[in-house]
Amino acid sequence: MAFVLHTGLPNKNAFKALIAAAYSGVEIEVVKNFQMGVSNKTPEFIKMNPIGKVPVLETPDGPVFESNAIARYVTRVKADNPLYGSSLIEYAQIEQWIDFSTTEIDANLRRWLGPRLGFEPYNAQTEDVIIGSLKRGLDALNIHLASRTYLVGDTVTLADIVMGCNLYWGFTRSMTKSFTSEFPHVERYFWTIVNQPNFLKILGDVKQAESVLPIASKKPTAQPKESSKPKEILKPKEAKKKKLRKKSQSPR
Amino acid sequence: MAWWWRWPTQLVMEVLHSSLPNKNAFKALIAAEYSGVKIEVVKGFQFGVSNKEPNFIKMNPIGKIPVLETPDGPVFESNSIARYVSRLMADNPLHGSSLIEYAQIEQWMDFATTEIDPYIGRWLYPRMGFFPYNAQRALSALNAHLATKTFLVGHRVTLADIVMGCNLYYGFIWIMTRNFTSEFPHVERYFWTVVNQPNFRKVIGDVKQADLIPPIPSKKAAVQPKEAKKEASKEEPKPKAVEVEEEEVPKPKPKNPLDLLSPSKMILDEWKRLYSNTKTNFREVAIKGFWDMYDPEGYSLWFCNYKYNDENTVSFVTLNKVSGFLQRMDLARKYAFGKMLVIGSEPPYKVKGLWLFRGKEIPGFVIDECYDMELYQWSKVDITDEAQKERVNAMIEDQEPFEGEALLDAKCFK
Numbered sequence: 001m002a003f004v005l006h007t008g009l010p011n012k013n014a015f016k017a018l019i020a021a022a023y024s025g026v027e028i029e030v031v032k033n034f035q036m037g038v039s040n041k042t043p044e045f046i047k048m049n050p051i052g053k054v055p056v057l058e059t060p061d062g063p064v065f066e067s068n069a070i071a072r073y074v075t076r077v078k079a080d081n082p083l084y085g086s087s088l089i090e091y092a093q094i095e096q097w098i099d100f101s102t103t104e105i106d107a108n109l110r111r112w113l114g115p116r117l118g119f120e121p122y123n124a125q126t127e128d129v130i131i132g133s134l135k136r137g138l139d140a141l142n143i144h145l146a147s148r149t150y151l152v153g154d155t156v157t158l159a160d161i162v163m164g165c166n167l168y169w170g171f172t173r174s175m176t177k178s179f180t181s182e183f184p185h186v187e188r189y190f191w192t193i194v195n196q197p198n199f200l201k202i203l204g205d206v207k208q209a210e211s212v213l214p215i216a217s218k219k220p221t222a223q224p225k226e227s228s229k230p231k232e233i234l235k236p237k238e239a240k241k242k243k244l245r246k247k248s249q250s251p252r
Numbered sequence: 253m254a255w256w257w258r259w260p261t262q263l264v265m266e267v268l269h270s271s272l273p274n275k276n277a278f279k280a281l282i283a284a285e286y287s288g289v290k291i292e293v294v295k296g297f298q299f300g301v302s303n304k305e306p307n308f309i310k311m312n313p314i315g316k317i318p319v320l321e322t323p324d325g326p327v328f329e330s331n332s333i334a335r336y337v338s339r340l341m342a343d344n345p346l347h348g349s350s351l352i353e354y355a356q357i358e359q360w361m362d363f364a365t366t367e368i369d370p371y372i373g374r375w376l377y378p379r380m381g382f383f384p385y386n387a388q389r390a391l392s393a394l395n396a397h398l399a400t401k402t403f404l405v406g407h408r409v410t411l412a413d414i415v416m417g418c419n420l421y422y423g424f425i426w427i428m429t430r431n432f433t434s435e436f437p438h439v440e441r442y443f444w445t446v447v448n449q450p451n452f453r454k455v456i457g458d459v460k461q462a463d464l465i466p467p468i469p470s471k472k473a474a475v476q477p478k479e480a481k482k483e484a485s486k487e488e489p490k491p492k493a494v495e496v497e498e499e500e501v502p503k504p505k506p507k508n509p510l511d512l513l514s515p516s517k518m519i520l521d522e523w524k525r526l527y528s529n530t531k532t533n534f535r536e537v538a539i540k541g542f543w544d545m546y547d548p549e550g551y552s553l554w555f556c557n558y559k560y561n562d563e564n565t566v567s568f569v570t571l572n573k574v575s576g577f578l579q580r581m582d583l584a585r586k587y588a589f590g591k592m593l594v595i596g597s598e599p600p601y602k603v604k605g606l607w608l609f610r611g612k613e614i615p616g617f618v619i620d621e622c623y624d625m626e627l628y629q630w631s632k633v634d635i636t637d638e639a640q641k642e643r644v645n646a647m648i649e650d651q652e653p654f655e656g657e658a659l660l661d662a663k664c665f666k
Contacts, residue, residue, distance in 0.1 A: 037571075051367060051393035061352035066362035073355035089324035092336035099329035099365075104314060107370060118572030121623045140313035214563070 003028045003074070006045065007055035008036040012165045013067035014055040015202050019161045020071045022198040024078040028057070068098055068162055075158050083158045090152055097151045097159035104137030106166040113173055116213040134170075138183045145185035149192060156196060164193040168203060174212045266291045266337070269308065270318035271299040275418040276330035277318040278455050282414045283334040285451035287341040291320075331361055331415055338411050346411045353405055360404040360412035364419045368394070372423040391436045398438035402445060409449060417446040424461050433461070508617065510587050510610045516550025520610070524589060524666040527648070539645050546635075552612050553633035553644060558603035560627065565599040571661055574603060577624040578665045584609075584618050590665035591647045597658040606633075606647040607665075 003021075005028050007014040014030070021028045031039075039045060040052050048056045048063035056063050057070045064070050075083045085091050111130045115122035141163075144151070151159040167190050171180070180187050193199060194206045266284075268291050270277035277293070284291045294302075302308060303315050311319045311326035319326050320333045327333050338346045348354050367390035394416075397404070404412040420443050424433070433440050446452060447459045523545055530538035546553075564570040574592050581588065587610035595602040605628070609615055619625050633640050646654060650662040 049393075050396045051363075051390060059352060059355075061350070062356075064352075064355045064359050066359045066366065069355055069359035069362045072358050073351070076351055076354070087324075088336070088339055089322060089327075091339065092322070092327045092332055093325075095332035095335050096327050096329045099332050100314075102362075102365065103329065107366075116569075118569045118576055120576065136314060140315075143313045 002060065004058040005030045005055055005070075006034060006039070006048070006058065007031075008034050008039075011054060012169045015168070016067050016071040016162055016165045017055065017057060017074050018202045019165070019198055020074045020083060020158060022201055023083055023156065023161070024075055024081055026074050026077050028074070068102060071158060071161060072098075082155060083161070085153055085157055090157075093152045094157045094159040098162045100137070100141075101159070101163040101166050104140070105134070105163070105170070108134035108137060109166065109170045109174070113169075113213060116174070116215055122215045135182070138186055142183040142185045145189045149189070156193070156198075160193055164190070164199060168194060168206060171208050172206065173209055176209050176211060180208070266323075266340075267321040268293045268318055268333075269297060269302070269311070269321065270294075271297045271302075273456075274317065275421050278421070279330050279334040279414055279418045280318060280320060280337050281455045282418070282452055283337045283346060283411060285454055286346055286409065286414075287338055287344055289337050289340050291337070331365060334411060334414060345408065346414070348406055348410055353410075356405040357410045357412040361415045363390075363394075364412070364416040368416070368423070369419045372419065372427065388435075391439055395436040395438045398442045402442070409446070409451075413446050417443065417452060421447065421456065421459065425459060426462050429462050429464065508587075510615055513550065513611055516547045516610075518545045518547035518550055520551075520586070520589065520608075523608075527589075527664075527666060534649055535645070539648060542648065543641075548635060549612075550610065552609055552614075553635065554607045554609065554614060555631050555633060555640075555643070556605045556607060556628035557631075558628055561602045562600050564594075564601040564603060567599065567601065567660060570594055570601045570603065574661075574663055577622075578663055580622050580624060581618070581665055583621060584615065587611075587615060588618070588665065591650075592663045592665070593647060593650070593654055594660040594662070595654055595657050596660060601660055602657075603628075604647075606644055 003026065005014060005017060007030065009030065018028060018030075020026075034040075034054075036054070040054055045056070046052055048058065049065040051065075053065070055067055055070060056065045057073065059073070064073050075081050085094050108130050111120075112127065112134060114120035115127070150156055151163060167175075167186070171190060180190075194203055266289065268277060268280060270293065272293065281291060281293075283289075297303075297317075299317065303312075303317055308319070309315055311321065312328040314328075316328065318330055318333060319328045320336065322336070327336050338344045346357075348357050368387075371387035371390060403409055404416060420439070424443060433443075447456060523542060526541045526545075527538055530541075558564070564573075571594060574594060578590070578592065581590065589608040590605055591607075592603065592605040595604060607614075609618070614625070614630060633644055635641055635644075645651075650659060652659045
């Protein structure tokens with residue numbers, strides 16, 4: 001069976017499927033030369049996903065979009081996949097942490113980073129509220145992980161893949177050491193996860209952000225002055241973008 | 253002793269901790285109706301009190317509702333609860349009939365969660381333009397999908413419809429008036445089909461679409477909206493109602509004053525068509541055509557210059573910023589045409605643009621509602637000055653080099 005993933009890389013949402021595939025022994029081919037802002041605007045792409053977002057998995061039975069749904073599908077391709085736990089209640093708990101990771105962690109990270117990637121206008125007060133919600137989510141996660149290595153059971157499950165990829169985005173973009181040190185169990189968990197061989201294969205070495213991404217669009221009044229120099233973590237990716245007339249690209 | 257005697261239903265009863273009405277609790281309750289699963293809702297649940305108790309926090313460390321207490325332990329996150337409930341019935345048709353259908357069901361559940369729900373929840377933050385645009389983008393994608401379908405996946409209700417229906421439910425009863433939803437006729441038809449299914453009606457009752465977008469409430473007066481009370485006159489305060497109330501909500505828009513200007517001989521759409529259709533001889537055809545059409549009485553031309561070019565140090569961030577601006581200008585589609593150039597072969601990039609607006613001034617509603625306007629310096633083009641006119645031409649044409657520099661990108665608003 002041939003699965004083809006349409007996405008730009010690196011992209012943490014594509015990583016979910018690729019890591020799940022690595023655990024499940026499923027082969028996924030990533031399309032070559034995918035150009036964000038171009039390839040995902042073509043009529044063929046919109047036919048696969050009407051909202052035009054990446055990633056999309058092309059399967060022999062048709063396309064699937066939404067990264068969690070793709071990761072779930074890839075996991076189910078292998079019968080009795082241990083990534084889905086070993087009982088109905090474990091399955092429910094895995095789903096619960098996948099959803100928690102999406103609604104409490106990723107949604108707040110997106111709202112925090114959106115203005116810093118130029119997607120949304122920046123507002124200092126809103127940002128405080130968002131960071132507050134994110135911390136509430138991390139706090140709950142921290143409590144849960146206090147006595148656990150993985151989210152559910154004693155091995156990596158799909159919940160850890162989704163949570164790991166969502167945290168990856170936060171750890172590499174905005175959650176500096178001083179931010180995460182409030183949540184020691186989350187820190188320990190994150191480094192355990194991203195150093196699993198199947199994660200390392202896909203993510204490579206992970207380096208925690210040394211500073212928060214700068215704000216993309218500054219209003220004259222609303223926010224404190226900050227250095228607007230490009231951050232180190234962005235540089236490697238920037239170097240590849242020498243090509244002129246490059247279309248909008250986000251590193252998500 | 254009969255064989256079934258050993259499993260009285262009481263022992264396997266699932267208990268839902270939630271106040272009602274609550275759309276996230278509805279997901280589980282509707283899934284239960286379809287699956288023949290019995291769920292007992294705890295009595296006297298007090299939002300803000302019951303969910304702060306240590307016993308509750310033990311079930312869900314973030315203290316949110318609903319939580320389902322199962323014989324094997326608690327489950328939280330409403331979609332996960334609904335999934336668990338559906339799984340209690342073997343081969344539940346709510347999950348479709350094949351692996352790919354299952355994947356599509358999950359895909360639409362996630363779409364309902366990531367693309368629909370957040371934008372309904374925080375409809376129009378203090379910053380105008382952005383969230384409604386996203387809500388519209390998601391709804392039009394959904395509308396396109398539903399054009400040829402009754403339900404999201406296959407030919408019957410699946411778990412995807414339960415989650416989508418419940419998420420749309422808040423939108424329809426609180427903020428998405430008929431006027432707004434009529435742009436998405438397939439979503440409308442779908443929504444009413446779904447909420448009128450017997451198993452939905454049993455749980456949700458009658459649904460009435462919002463007549464008016466609720467006015468902006470004062471920060472302090474945090475009680476529930478009257479309408480919601482009418483809607484589902486049960487007990488208990490409504491957690492989500494309070495949440496929605498804290499957000500700011502747009503006022504109904506008056507008629508656009510630009511529609512009252514005396515008619516112009518320049519038809520904006522004709523210019524946009526000419527611009528889009530000209531592939532060769534751009535100068536002779538499009539640019540010449542522009543000046544033939546241009547009506548300085550009915551329209552004005554403006555140069556803009558980004559004020560903070562030194563911040564444009566990262567190419568994709570700069571490009572996203574410009575795309576965002578163009579998205580937020582969506583509200584001026586009928587009254588404007590624009591070109592935005594991102595200039596330079598290395599950072600910091602300069603962002604400069606040219607805009608054609610209906611009327612002799614920049615329309616007030618654009619200045620008021622498009623946050624980006626104040627990030628640019630605006631100067632009116634003097635069309636008697638040939639040098640300025642030539643600059644207009646160069647910008648329309650994406651002339652490269654522009655003012656001696658390479659272009660990173662050129663974007664058009666049309």
